[in-house]
Amino acid sequence: DGGITQSPKYLFRKEGQNVTLSCEQNLNHDAMYWYRQDPGQGLRLIYYSQIVNDFQKGDIAEGYSVSREKKESFPLTVTSAQKNPTAFYLCASSIDHGREQPQHFGDGTRLSIL
């Protein structure tokens, strides 16, 4: 089955700790994205990657880092510099960044502070 897999589904972080959220896709999509959604809010773009070994900051990149070493994988690290990390994190992918194609989402990771 083709799709986007995020793990873990739930994650708890202690103060001052970095955590990494996994996102893997087997859709052969070039573009991948990370969003954050807070309760009752819309989706805010954290980072995106158009192609392997390339990524760009989105609207709220501070306190986050990413890598794109493989086409299938786009992990997001929430660093200790992110002071309000509690949120629902969504990874998405699309065939190509810039073409008129929709984005498809993984089922998300809920991050909470202990």
Added chain:
Amino acid sequence: RKEVEQDPGPFNVPEGATVAFNCTYSNSASQSFFWYRQDCRKEPKLLMSVYSSGNEDGRFTAQLNRASQYISLLIRDSKLSDSATYLCAVNITSGTYKYIFGTGTRLKVLA
């Protein structure tokens, strides 16, 4: 003004009703448009793309009005299972590419 705006609702409608949502966008360079459905505490799922001539998928009809810069989603014969938040997404390609989501319209279908 936000680039993409939606009425947050909630829209409370009885089963069997017809309900319509609009999504307005401010950038005339917007090229493609989509509707997503998001259930509580779940990921958004693509419902349908919106084509210039309008398109239909079962009980759902999507339309685009470029002159007034909005898209619409019409749901006929509402079911309880249609209760969800409906997000619009707009793909803007002028200079740099942007894919922007609205904050969603919440629909509650009541028995």
